[in-house]
Amino acid sequence: MKCSVCASSGETHQLSASTTSYLGRLDNGNYVIIENVPCLSCPNCGEEYFSASxxxxxxxxxxxxxKSLERVQITDFAGAA
Ligand SMILES: [Zn+2]
Incomplete structure (x- = not known):
């Protein structure tokens, strides 16, 4: 898989497997941080891609x-059900 951000400027960079932290905002205004999310990242521009699963x-x-009323929650991707 190649980076589509770099591809748009004429370069091709192969993505490499990595992990990242994902910050999500819920409809109720609370935030969730998910750590150790598997992703593919571009070694050139740092763009990160998630697989469908x-x-x-x-x-x-x-x-x-x-369902939680906590303002900010931090969880681990592998440990979350
Ligand atoms: Zn890139």
Whole structure:
């Protein structure tokens, strides 16, 4: 897989597997930080890409977190149900 941000400027950079922290804002105004989210990152521009299954699990985690009244929640991607 190649970086589409770099590709738009005529360069091609191969993405490499990495992990990142994801900051999500819930509909109720609270925030969720998910750590150690697997992603593909571009070594040139730093753009990060999530696979469909990872994006799906992030959605799931955010939905679960919506039930909590905590203003800011921090969870681990691997440890979240
Ligand atoms: Zn790039």
């Amino acid at each position: 990872v994006a799906e699990k992030i959605d799931e985690i955010l939905r679960t977190m919506e």
